[in-house]
Amino acid sequence: MGSYVPGTLSERQQMLKAIGMEREDALYADVPAQMLLTEPLNIPSGMSELEVRSKMEALAAENKVFKTVLRGAGAYDHYIPSIVKYVPNKEEFLTAYTPYQAEMSQGILQSIFEYQTMICQLTGMDVSNASVYDGATAAAEAAAMCRDRKRSVTLISAAAHPDTINTVRTYCYGANAELRIVPCKDGKTDLDALKEMLTPDVASLILQQPNFYGQLEDAKAIGEAVHAAKAMFVLSCDPLSLAILPTPKEVGADVMVGEGQCLGLPIAWGGPYLGIMATTEKHMRKLPGRIVGETHDDAGNKAYVLSLQAREQHIRREKASSNICSNEALCALTAGLYMATMGPEGMKEAARQTTAKAHYLKAELCKLPGVKAKFAGEFYQEFVTVMPKREAVLAALEEAGILGGLPLGENEVLWCATEKVTKCELDKAVAIVKEVLAK
Amino acid sequence: MKLIFEKSVPGRHSSLLPACDVPAYDLPEKRQESLDLPELCENDVSRHYTQLCQRVHGVNCGFYPLGSCTMKYNPRIDEEMAALPGFTNIHPLAPASSVKGSKEVLDLAAKYLCEISGMDGMTFQPAAGAHGEFTGVLLIKQYHDARGDKARTKIIVPDSAHGTNPATAAMCGYDVVNVASAPDGCVDLEALKAALGPDTAGLMLTNPNTVGIFDKNILEITRLVHEAGGLCYYDGANLNAVMGHVRPGDMGFDCIHMNLHKTFATPHGGGGPGAGAVGCKEFLKQFLPESALMQGEGHIQVRGFAGNFLVVVRALTYLMTLGKEGIPEASTNAVLNANYLMQKIKGTFTPAFDRVCMHEFVLDLSEFKKETGVSALDVAKSLIDNGMHPPTMYFPLIVHEALMLEPTETESKETLDEAAEVFRKLYAQAFEDAEYMHHAPHHAQIGRPDEVAAARNPVVRWTKA
Numbered sequence: 001m002g003s004y005v006p007g008t009l010s011e012r013q014q015m016l017k018a019i020g021m022e023r024e025d026a027l028y029a030d031v032p033a034q035m036l037l038t039e040p041l042n043i044p045s046g047m048s049e050l051e052v053r054s055k056m057e058a059l060a061a062e063n064k065v066f067k068t069v070l071r072g073a074g075a076y077d078h079y080i081p082s083i084v085k086y087v088p089n090k091e092e093f094l095t096a097y098t099p100y101q102a103e104m105s106q107g108i109l110q111s112i113f114e115y116q117t118m119i120c121q122l123t124g125m126d127v128s129n130a131s132v133y134d135g136a137t138a139a140a141e142a143a144a145m146c147r148d149r150k151r152s153v154t155l156i157s158a159a160a161h162p163d164t165i166n167t168v169r170t171y172c173y174g175a176n177a178e179l180r181i182v183p184c185k186d187g188k189t190d191l192d193a194l195k196e197m198l199t200p201d202v203a204s205l206i207l208q209q210p211n212f213y214g215q216l217e218d219a220k221a222i223g224e225a226v227h228a229a230k231a232m233f234v235l236s237c238d239p240l241s242l243a244i245l246p247t248p249k250e251v252g253a254d255v256m257v258g259e260g261q262c263l264g265l266p267i268a269w270g271g272p273y274l275g276i277m278a279t280t281e282k283h284m285r286k287l288p289g290r291i292v293g294e295t296h297d298d299a300g301n302k303a304y305v306l307s308l309q310a311r312e313q314h315i316r317r318e319k320a321s322s323n324i325c326s327n328e329a330l331c332a333l334t335a336g337l338y339m340a341t342m343g344p345e346g347m348k349e350a351a352r353q354t355t356a357k358a359h360y361l362k363a364e365l366c367k368l369p370g371v372k373a374k375f376a377g378e379f380y381q382e383f384v385t386v387m388p389k390r391e392a393v394l395a396a397l398e399e400a401g402i403l404g405g406l407p408l409g410e411n412e413v414l415w416c417a418t419e420k421v422t423k424c425e426l427d428k429a430v431a432i433v434k435e436v437l438a439k
Numbered sequence: 440m441k442l443i444f445e446k447s448v449p450g451r452h453s454s455l456l457p458a459c460d461v462p463a464y465d466l467p468e469k470r471q472e473s474l475d476l477p478e479l480c481e482n483d484v485s486r487h488y489t490q491l492c493q494r495v496h497g498v499n500c501g502f503y504p505l506g507s508c509t510m511k512y513n514p515r516i517d518e519e520m521a522a523l524p525g526f527t528n529i530h531p532l533a534p535a536s537s538v539k540g541s542k543e544v545l546d547l548a549a550k551y552l553c554e555i556s557g558m559d560g561m562t563f564q565p566a567a568g569a570h571g572e573f574t575g576v577l578l579i580k581q582y583h584d585a586r587g588d589k590a591r592t593k594i595i596v597p598d599s600a601h602g603t604n605p606a607t608a609a610m611c612g613y614d615v616v617n618v619a620s621a622p623d624g625c626v627d628l629e630a631l632k633a634a635l636g637p638d639t640a641g642l643m644l645t646n647p648n649t650v651g652i653f654d655k656n657i658l659e660i661t662r663l664v665h666e667a668g669g670l671c672y673y674d675g676a677n678l679n680a681v682m683g684h685v686r687p688g689d690m691g692f693d694c695i696h697m698n699l700h701k702t703f704a705t706p707h708g709g710g711g712p713g714a715g716a717v718g719c720k721e722f723l724k725q726f727l728p729e730s731a732l733m734q735g736e737g738h739i740q741v742r743g744f745a746g747n748f749l750v751v752v753r754a755l756t757y758l759m760t761l762g763k764e765g766i767p768e769a770s771t772n773a774v775l776n777a778n779y780l781m782q783k784i785k786g787t788f789t790p791a792f793d794r795v796c797m798h799e800f801v802l803d804l805s806e807f808k809k810e811t812g813v814s815a816l817d818v819a820k821s822l823i824d825n826g827m828h829p830p831t832m833y834f835p836l837i838v839h840e841a842l843m844l845e846p847t848e849t850e851s852k853e854t855l856d857e858a859a860e861v862f863r864k865l866y867a868q869a870f871e872d873a874e875y876m877h878h879a880p881h882h883a884q885i886g887r888p889d890e891v892a893a894a895r896n897p898v899v900r901w902t903k904a
Binding site for chain 1 (some may be wrong): 440442443444451452453455456459460461462463464466467468469470471472473474475476477478479481484485487488489490491492493494495496497498499500503505508510511512513514516518519520522523524525526527528529530531532533534537538539540541543544550551554555566567568569570572573576577580601602603605606607608609610611612615652653655657658681683684685686689690700704706707708709710711712713728730731732736738739740741742743744745746747748749750752755756758759760761762763764765766767768769771772774775776778779782783795797819820823828829834848849850851852878880883884885886887888889890892893894897898899900901
């Protein structure tokens with residue numbers, strides 16, 4: 001069996017003796033005998049590192065790694081620079097706890113302070129927290145942040161990611177608060193319907209930009225409608241897209257949330273990802289989660305600390321703004337590292353190429369007989385096509401090592417391309433689709 | 440050290456992407472404000488983060504007896520397995536036939552953790568302990584709602600509980616009833632009985648409790664709650680004490696969260712990502728969360744997709760390594776180490792409860808502070824000068840001037856002997872030079888930071904001068 005217990009048998013004996021015990025059983029004397037397990041656990045025997053490695057490698061081998069990924073829907077296969085994979089594995093970053101002891105955690109605290117700053121630079125917002133669990137929980141936390149006694153209803157666009165809608169629904173269920181879904185029209189949030197729904201009890205609207213169907217919403221007009229009704233405007237963004245698209249600040253968002261996976265994290269079957277959450281100075285003290293602040297030590301040296309803790313559960317208990325404590329610190333560090341490595345030009349280039357590849361794919365697919373774009377609006381990296389023989393198309397792509405778009409509805413497919421795919425790969429995919437359709 | 444922004448040189452960059460090989464597409468709506476991210480070459484970035492990591496104390500650097508956080512060694516094989524392309528490069532919405540390995544990872548981890556906890560079903564959606572609590576209490580809420588029982592509006596939490604427990608109950612729409620602990624830190628049965636009633640939705644409890652004592656009355660406690668019609672939620676923060684010895688399911692609990700980043704050795708990453716796997720008994724399985732996009736509507740959901748999958752990969756690697764022999768061995772040695780360290784410290788600092796403890800123990804420094812003027816905070820900060828991460832301070836709230844130590848099973852006898860020696864030294868120092876300790880640390884990255892100034896005048900981002 002494997003073990004990470006350093007004590008030898010004789011050391012353990014000495015230690016037992018030192019505490020006045022003869023046998024290890026005595027350590028569990030407080031546990032009522034009827035509850036103590038008398039049989040070993042019904043799990044396999046432990047193994048050596050070499051054996052475990054081969055077991056785990058065999059499990060990984062049962063997954064199929066696609067060379068080309070044309071599927072997004074909340075998980076985006078962008079290029080991850082080498083250094084972004086290396087640095088977070090430094091053992092100090094990996095094995096430290098939440099930086100409660102500032103005097104021996106300045107490195108983690110500074111990395112979070114830098115992350116918060118970069119999120120502000122990217123989004124135009126005034127203040128970012130140290131992260132929450134993922135994009136969906138960020139939206140749910142934002143809904144809670146916007147609610148008060150008079151305004152308790154949350155609106156969310158039907159064009160938001162289904163997992164985001166369901167997560168927000170769950171958090172609202174927890175809080176006994178109401179969630180209403182704003183319908184879409186032609187793949188976008190229906191502004192007229194929204195205006196009708198903006199009643200005086202509405203606390204906020206959550207809009208996703210680009211939305212689940214890839215469409216770019218008229219965020220500014222929607223934000224204005226929300227503000228006209230004195231509600232808060234929560235915008236859920238793809239952070240990489242903000243290198244080239246209008247920032248949440250520019251379109252008037254009060255709270256920006258987003259899934260940070262596209263900033264240097266692998267798609268990894270859904271996690272760990274990164275929940276980004278930022279707001280304006282006005283709402284800073286309502287923001288949940290850890291926030292790192294700059295201060296000075298007793299000798300006047302610059303220092304970083306976990307700040308504004310009066311919002312948090314360990315101080316406020318049942319009156320806290322959220323129960324969150326552990327967040328996604330190492331993912332936030334990774335995102336900061338990614339943004340520093342890419343730099344402003346690299347970020348813009350990745351976003352521009354992402355949009356270029358997606359538009360190329362759409363143009364090429366729509367040249368094929370029977371393939372049509374479902375929506376006419378502008379898009380960033382994803383689009384929906386209506387196509388015949390959908391299952392056969394996706395199966396043929398899969399056979400060729402290409403993960404095609406996500407099947408939606410009856411004969412629709414949600415496609416995605418990022419800067420990572422080459423023209424050659426896109427052409428190959430389109431040729432396969434063409435061949436299947438011609439059969 | 441300088442911030443990364445202060446190292447930026449206009450025009451500096453790394454070469455990462457090729458020229459675009461398809462026609463550019465000009466989106467009509469554009470970002471107007473400039474993008475002021477730092478401009479650096481790869482070497483700049485590498486040096487910067489290396490400097491940062493030299494200003495971090497990890498478990499790899501030295502002793503880290505942070506009570507209730509289970510700072511055990513994080514095996515590196517777990518990291519390597521979580522970095523396998525067959526796990527990292529898998530799309531969460533890839534066809535089921537192409538992700539058999541991922542499903543098997545979750546199934547195996549669920550099977551082993553159900554066996555360890557005495558539960559019947561498991562979800563890996565929750566991303567952290569508090570997130571697991573939220574999920575668990577929502578199981579309780581759904582259970583009562585499904586029975587049409589709307590009168591249950593209260594969750595009972597002992598006053599020794601972690602702050603996340605009451606915060607979670609409030610997030611789930613419940614009123615929190617705090618019950619006082621008995622003098623030994625365990626649940627006061629009379630106080631519990633008085634709090635129970637037809638409005639009780641459930642109880643949130645950890646056992647061993649936050650002072651490191653196994654509550655002998657646990658079967659009576661869970662029976663009383665069940666009799667009142669409530670359910671029992673086990674906060675798995677302290678599971679490392681009892682794995683393979685006694686199971687929460689056998690103590691009468693209905694649901695539980697386990698911190699994979701504590702008990703199952705996955706790294707804390709400076710504050711996440713963790714994983715708060717939630718287990719439950721058969722009758723609650725129908726209420727477990729699922730992803731709307733992966734499994735369809737109709738269930739609660741606490742985050743996107745299936746959870747922090749790579750954290751589960753690490754935990755499974757650990758579970759396979761330890762197996763049925765290693766799991767109870769880890770707990771036995773966690774308890775042995777805690778009792779040994781407490782014994783070695785005794786005679787100087789005073790344990791709050793002078794009796795056999797489980798995996799952690801609390802020192803009560805209130806008398807010591809009266810005698811010397813040196814506080815728990817002063818001692819904690821002095822430990823930093825001695826290369827040791829301080830214990831958890833001022834928790835649980837029921838002990839004044841508390842220091843809570845959890846050595847874990849992966850520390851050696853020498854490490855514990857050295858730590859005890861440091862505590863003895865500091866104890867003596869308090870009587871000789873309290874003033875020095877009031878200003879500790881003296882040799883750390885920084886002196887004591889001014890937290891009041893940070894909160895009063897928040898500077899939470901860098902701005903260009």
